[in-house]
Amino acid sequence: MSVSITVFLLFIGYIIFSIDKKKENFPVPPILVIIGIGLFFVPYFSQISVTKEIIYHVFLPGLLFVSAYQFPFSDFKRYAGIITFLSTAGILLTVLLLGTLIYAVSLPFIEIPFIGALLMAAILTPTDPVSVVSVLKKSADDDLIADVVEGESLLNDGTSIVLFTFISGIYLQTQSISPMAFIGEFLYVSLGGIALGGVFGWLFSQAIHYTHNKEYQVMLSIILAYGSFNLAEFLGVSGVLATVFAGIMLSFEFGRAIREAHFREALDGFWGVIEISILSLLFLLIGILAADYLIFNYWGLAVLVFAGSLIVRLLVIAGATQLLPVWHKKMSMSECVLVSWSGLKGSVSIFLILSLKATGADGIDLIISLTFAVVLISLVVQSIGVHPLSKKLLG
Template sequence: MSVTQGILLLFIGYLIFTLDKKQENIPVPTILVFLGIGMSFIPYFSSIHVTEHMIYHIFLPPLLFVSAYRFPPNQFKKHIGIILFLATAGILLTVGILGVVIYTMSGPFLSLSLIGGLLLASILTPTDPVSVVSILKKSTGDEKIADVVEGESLINDGTSIVIFSVLLGLYTNQQDFSVSSFLSEFLLVSLGGTALGIAFGWLMSKGVHYTHNKEYQVMLSIVLAYGIFNIAEGMGVSGVLATVFAGLMLSFEYGRTIKENHFKESLDGFWSIIESSALSLLFLLIGIEAVQYLQVSILGFAFIVFVLSMIVRFIIITGTTSIFHKWRKRISWRESTIITWSGLKGSMSVFLILSFQASHADGNELLLSLSFTTVLISLILQSLGVYPLSKKLL
């Protein structure tokens, strides 16, 4: 992508975000994806190619950091039980159940092994509610649902990468599966990333006291967002969780003091611009990239897979809230329905698809097409349906 192309995409994103201020219930990412699909037929933009490295190392760190930093620490502590369960055990259950169901129903549509079904399920489990959180808060008047949805998304991105990596190794016959090795890798990657994020987030919260220059303090936050991500990845632990917990730790530390209010204002202003810019580029690029994966022949099964993913997610969420008495009182079936519908697919799923394509694309064109088409269906239908559904149920 050239500098000129990037500037044009940013300008288009600016126009759409300006429009969204007038139509607050229309999610910006959905509009951007449609525009990106249309722009892919223009020769000037069709040459743009999106890679997994671009999404993972350029776009994800700032988006993860700003979401984590803004997440209310008191709400995280209040809902930590259900957030952690859904983002860990909930994902494992979802991948297992959804993968088996997809494998069972895939016969008339494509040749798919059980591992292939599980791999597809792992691609579809990470949630990306960035386009609907603000709509949820406005339409329901209750931030509890939005906090659970956003909190789950922050953690499950890291979990999904570990599960996907293990299943990809099995799918490509590069490794054998054992429960002990999977659990040890999962714990090492997850806990290692979490520990690094907490440590560096705490260090930054203390480090800003040594300078009263707001610009330097904001520069330090950039170093933290990208630095901790790459340090963690270089050490073989989760960069996603490291960045998330660095942001959460920073939010927690500044929630306890008013000493650095001027810093928080500068940080909010800077990262708001970065977030809008990154979202503009990311979803336009997803739309441009999606066209080469779309196949009409697989559209019907992609819709079936989307419906199945919603059913399995609803079962997991309602089952979770029914088993634990404390959670049952907090979340009704109506709220479970909203949480289910709000867990749409997005940037992390696209990264996993591109990672699969880069490592093992030959002979898997239909599986890639099915994955990308299902993600697009989820992104479009769920983001458009959040407002009317939440208004009807709550």
């Protein structure tokens, strides 16, 4: 992608985010995605090539880090049980149930193997709340829903990637079915990423005390965000979880060091610009990349899969929170519905789609088209619906 195209896309993002500041609850993600689809039909933009490495190694670490360090550690601690369940066991259960549902509803349309249906479910499971969190905080009386949605999205990306890697290996016949091997790999990748991120976050939180220059301190945050991610990937553990826990550890240490308030201001200023820049590029590129796969004959199936993903997510969340007394007291059924609705598909799903595309395997075009379609429906419908739904359920 050339510099001129990048600048033009950023300019579009600037316009849309400026409108968002002036109009309450303006649906930024779907607007940018729709503009991106339109740009695909302009010859200048139709040849844009974006690799999974750009999404994974350039966009994702920045988005994860800014969300993690801004997420108060006290909130994470308060809802740790629900967040941890939803981002681990909840993910596994969701993939199994959604994969089974996809396999069943696809039979009248086209034959998708069961492992292919599970692969689609793994792609569609990670959540990416983006601007939804700010809407939830404005609409709800407390931050419970926004905190659970944001905390879950930070942790479930790592689980989803490990699960996708395992299932795609079986689908592509490069890996045998071995539950024990999956559990061992999952624990190594996840716990290794968490440990690495925690250590890096603590070390860098101590290092900032050795300089009072805000510019140098912000440089350290860039090194922390991207350094922890890439080192973790090099060591074979989760770069996603490493960056997330590096940010969470940094947030925890800042909460104990009031004298570093000036650094948090500098960090917010820098990463605030980075966040909206990445989001602008990401959503526009999602539209441009998806457009080539959206002319196919199974939009009815895509709508059913989208509806099924919402139902399965609600069943998992409501089942866990309403059956356990300790969680039932914290989250009502209305809040479960809103948490379920707020789980948009986004950046990680796109990375997984591009990863599958990069394999060049036979028979994956339909899976790619279907998952692209479901991601787009999710971004448009759920982004637009979250404000009126929150007002209806909690207003």
